[in-house]
Amino acid sequence: MKVCVIGTGYVGATTSVTLAALGHDVVGVDADPRKAELLGRGTLPFFESGLEDLLREMIAAGRLRFTGNGSQAIRDCEVVFTAVGTPSAPDGSADLTAVWEVARQIGRTITDYTVVVNKSTVPVGTGERVEEIVLQELQGRGADVPFDVVSNPEFLREGKALEDALHPDRVVIGAASQRAREVMARLYADVVAPVLWTTVRDAEMIKYASNAFLATKISFVNELARLCERTGADIAQVARGMGMDGRIGQAFLQAGVGYGGSCFPKDVDALLHLARVNGERLGLLESVAEVNRTQTGWYLEKVRRVLGDLAGKRVAVLGLTFKPGTDDIREAPALRILAALLDEGAQVCAYDPQGMAAVRKLVPSVVYASDAYAAMERAEAVLLVTEWQELVELDWQRAFGQVKEGIVFDGRNALDADKMTAAGWRYYGVGKGRLR
Ligand SMILES: NC(=O)c1ccc[n+]([C@@H]2O[C@H](COP(=O)([O-])OP(=O)(O)OC[C@H]3O[C@@H](n4cnc5c(N)ncnc54)[C@H](O)[C@@H]3O)[C@@H](O)[C@H]2O)c1
Numbered sequence: 001m002k003v004c005v006i007g008t009g010y011v012g013a014t015t016s017v018t019l020a021a022l023g024h025d026v027v028g029v030d031a032d033p034r035k036a037e038l039l040g041r042g043t044l045p046f047f048e049s050g051l052e053d054l055l056r057e058m059i060a061a062g063r064l065r066f067t068g069n070g071s072q073a074i075r076d077c078e079v080v081f082t083a084v085g086t087p088s089a090p091d092g093s094a095d096l097t098a099v100w101e102v103a104r105q106i107g108r109t110i111t112d113y114t115v116v117v118n119k120s121t122v123p124v125g126t127g128e129r130v131e132e133i134v135l136q137e138l139q140g141r142g143a144d145v146p147f148d149v150v151s152n153p154e155f156l157r158e159g160k161a162l163e164d165a166l167h168p169d170r171v172v173i174g175a176a177s178q179r180a181r182e183v184m185a186r187l188y189a190d191v192v193a194p195v196l197w198t199t200v201r202d203a204e205m206i207k208y209a210s211n212a213f214l215a216t217k218i219s220f221v222n223e224l225a226r227l228c229e230r231t232g233a234d235i236a237q238v239a240r241g242m243g244m245d246g247r248i249g250q251a252f253l254q255a256g257v258g259y260g261g262s263c264f265p266k267d268v269d270a271l272l273h274l275a276r277v278n279g280e281r282l283g284l285l286e287s288v289a290e291v292n293r294t295q296t297g298w299y300l301e302k303v304r305r306v307l308g309d310l311a312g313k314r315v316a317v318l319g320l321t322f323k324p325g326t327d328d329i330r331e332a333p334a335l336r337i338l339a340a341l342l343d344e345g346a347q348v349c350a351y352d353p354q355g356m357a358a359v360r361k362l363v364p365s366v367v368y369a370s371d372a373y374a375a376m377e378r379a380e381a382v383l384l385v386t387e388w389q390e391l392v393e394l395d396w397q398r399a400f401g402q403v404k405e406g407i408v409f410d411g412r413n414a415l416d417a418d419k420m421t422a423a424g425w426r427y428y429g430v431g432k433g434r435l436r
């Protein structure tokens with residue numbers, strides 16, 4: 001099938017590559033000509049493990065190309081995906097400017113039956129508005145072209161984008177017409193995953209509900225971690241014990257410095273905004289956001305209790321991206337931690353395997369080290385903020401020999417506390433009993 005994907009960021013690029021891998025003839029379109037050009041040459045504009053190899057393979061196979069000019073691509077394709085960004089507006093709502101722009105472009109362009117598939121994360125009702133816009137544009141040029149609007153939200157995680165897109169837990173398709181359902185069924189015929197057919201509105205809500213629920217799990221354990229530190233319990237053991245109940249599950253109960261990234265913070269805010277404008281208050285979700293907003297402050301409070309005044313202290317920060325496996329620093333907890341440390345006069349030296357170039361632009365006054373050992377040289381405390389495997393597997397015995405004070409604040413409970421202690425470190429995890 002001929003498929004066009006508009007917007008080739010994390011989601012659009014991954015969708016383009018995986019649809020090509022499924023055997024479709026795909027053209028990716030991006031308003032940023034530099035991105036389209038890079039992708040066309042087989043280079044990803046971001047880091048995502050394994051994706052670049054398959055990108056090159058698909059281009060070489062002739063099933064995937066990229067362009068900065070969408071009109072011809074839209075005209076040629078039976079299915080047109082929208083995968084543009086939907087960032088937070090100042091009031092917390094999803095900024096849908098790019099989605100409306102794409103809808104107008106589609107309405108101005110299509111000449112034959114087209115299935116317009118929305119993959120961006122958008123509030124309930126967006127599909128209907130897209131339909132109105134396409135219709136207006138068609139009427140404006142006196143054209144009577146049949147089309148359907150479908151919602152097909154994306155659930156991939158950064159760092160595991162390819163794996164998630166090729167082997168999803170489920171595919172959710174919200175479609176009103178039988179004709180659109182048949183096209184979507186053909187498109188995903190070779191994906192081995194349960195397909196949930198819903199209305200457009202249900203599919204739109206499923207995406208926000210899923211992210212909000214995962215964020216809730218994280219804030220729940222993070223809040224309990226605070227109580228564990230007061231009561232002498234270990235949140236990691238508590239979460240393990242909870243998760244053994246099949247109704248609860250082990251996933252997303254990892255306490256830490258809070259969730260970041262381009263999705264959870266913005267999608268929780270967008271759902272809260274949607275509730276407000278519809279006259280509902282989501283008190284539970286408000287608390288989820290509040291726990292997350294205060295989690296880095298809570299973590300730093302512990303650092304202060306142990307180190308005292310941070311002014312002039314040499315602090316190593318390891319891990320800057322919002323999670324391992326990506327170079328994405330959007331809403332990364334590390335950014336708030338760096339800002340607070342600098343504000344209090346600490347001398348900060350940081351290292352991250354992928355995120356330093358982007359963070360350096362935002363926070364130039366930090367010293368960026370060439371590796372983790374160099375970052376820890378003469379440090380009076382080490383803050384592990386992102387649990388990159390490379391950082392977890394460091395020779396911590398060797399590192400102990402380089403620091404001034406062997407104090408580590410493991411913000412992700414990723415290190416082995418016993419091994420760290422045996423290597424000489426004073427180890428502080430998150431929610432692991434009373435401070436010693
Ligand atoms: N990043 C994720 O892990 C993830 C996962 C699931 C869903 N989502 C959702 O998917 C959507 C896209 O997210 P992303 O992270 O890929 O965003 P992104 O910012 O990485 O990419 C968006 C791309 O769209 C392009 N664009 C903007 N307007 C355009 C236009 N009019 N025509 C063509 N291209 C245009 C931009 O240049 C950019 O390359 C968002 O709604 C997001 O919430 C993201």
Ligand SMILES: O=c1ccn([C@@H]2O[C@H](COP(=O)(O)OP(=O)(O)O[C@H]3O[C@H](CO)[C@@H](O)[C@H](O)[C@H]3O)[C@@H](O)[C@H]2O)c(=O)[nH]1
Binds near residue numbers: 155157158159
């Ligand atoms: O137990 C956990 C799990 C995650 N996190 C943090 O939560 C954030 C988000 O992590 P993750 O969900 O793995 O990454 P994303 O790439 O943001 O993916 C989420 O957001 C995407 C965009 O909507 C969705 O498609 C995915 O299903 C959803 O998992 C990161 O800061 C993690 O460190 C925790 O603190 N504890």
